Amino acid sequence: MPELPEVEIVRRGLEPVLAGQTFVRVELKRPDLRFPLPKGFARRLVGQRVMSLGRRAKYLLARLSGGDVLIMHLGMTGRFTVAHPLPTHRITSVADTNRSARGGGVRAGEFAYEAGADQKHDHVVFRMSNGAVITYNDPRRFGFMLLVPEPRLEAHPLFKGLGAEPLGNELTGAYLALRAAGRRSDIKTFLMDQRIVAGLGNIYVCEALFRAGLSPGRKASSLAGKGGTATERAGRLVHAIRAVLGDAIAAGGSTLRDYRRADGSLGEFQHSFSVYSRAGMPCLRRGCRGIVRRAIHGARSTFFCPVCQR
DNA sequence: CGCATCCCCTGCCTGC
DNA sequence: TGCAGGCAGGGGATGC
Helix, strand or coil, X not given: CCCHHHHHHHHHHHHHXXXXXXXXXXXXXXXXXXXXXXXXXXXXXXCCEEEEEEEECCEEEEEECCCEEEEEECCCCCEEEEECCCHHHCCCCCHHHCHHHHCCCCCXXXXXXXXXXXXXXXXXXXXXXXXXXXXXXXXCCCCEEEEEEHHHCCCCHHHHCCCECCCCCCCCHHHHHHHHCCCCCEHHHHHHCCCCECCCCHHHHHHHHHHHCCCCCCEHHHHCCCCHHHHHHHHHHHHHHHHHHHHHHHCCCCCCCCCCCCCCCCCCHHHHCCCCCCCXXXXXXXXXXXXXXXXXXXXXXXXXXXXXXX
16 A cells, blocks of 8 residues: 555654664564564664664665664555554554543543554564554555665665666656666556656556556557657656655555554545546546546556546 | 566455 | 455566
8 A cells, every 4th residue: 555655654754753762672463474574583673773764665764773774664554553652642543443442532642542452463563762662563464574784775686676766866757768668568567667666556656647648558668769759758757756746745645445644644645536546437637528447557457537648 | 688477465345 | 144256555476
């Protein structure tokens, strides 16, 4: 679920409680995530201080005082929840599911559940030196955590082949044109490939293609043609990618089912989808009479307006 | 290398 | 009410 905007929002939520703090205790309730947690995971974390919390593509990167980087990926359903030691600061993602505990209704600032009280699918719990309790919950367990020595991060198989960071300077029309040359896949699959643009997922690729007016079934190589039209298309696409990611971040990400910010609140960008999950509904572009269609590209659902997107 | 297919896992929704 | 089937924000492994 989490694509770049969601991961970035989680990063911003965790940073204030993680950065500068030391791991006091690490509990592994269920170490078999997408990959098994590394041997000695908890022991290697305890005592280390988090120097910074960054993001690359859809990965969260906690740089640790001991020289390792803690890599965290949320998969499809991963969620971090922060609970603070002070009742008035307690924040949780499950306030709406646990109201009966207090006789109905949880008011702002109240406890919604005890820190450490097991929720289903809680897998990892970090207890930090500031008292913060950070719980990783992931029903499908497609997420994972790794520890890699910082000098080896860039060469790590997960990172070595990553493409341009979409909000960075590397992503330009010229870059897309270069990478698209000779590709026979469709443009939707091309953009989903993390080796090309790192951090886009199904939602934002659909939305970006809509904003750029490009059909998802169009050949990726049509971004690389020699004429001015290909260059213009690639530039328009880069602009659309940046705009949709920026809008999504500003809205706190998109909540379909599982995604929550670290403070438990929902994202809001799902209310601004133009095409994603809107099959059969009218295109929202003013004056367009198209009906949003669903198609399959690279085994994933694609949503698009056949009138606007060519 | 590029590309397609299948798989990992749980939960939710739909239709019968 | 139950049950089968399809689908879901990600990405790795395999085979051609």
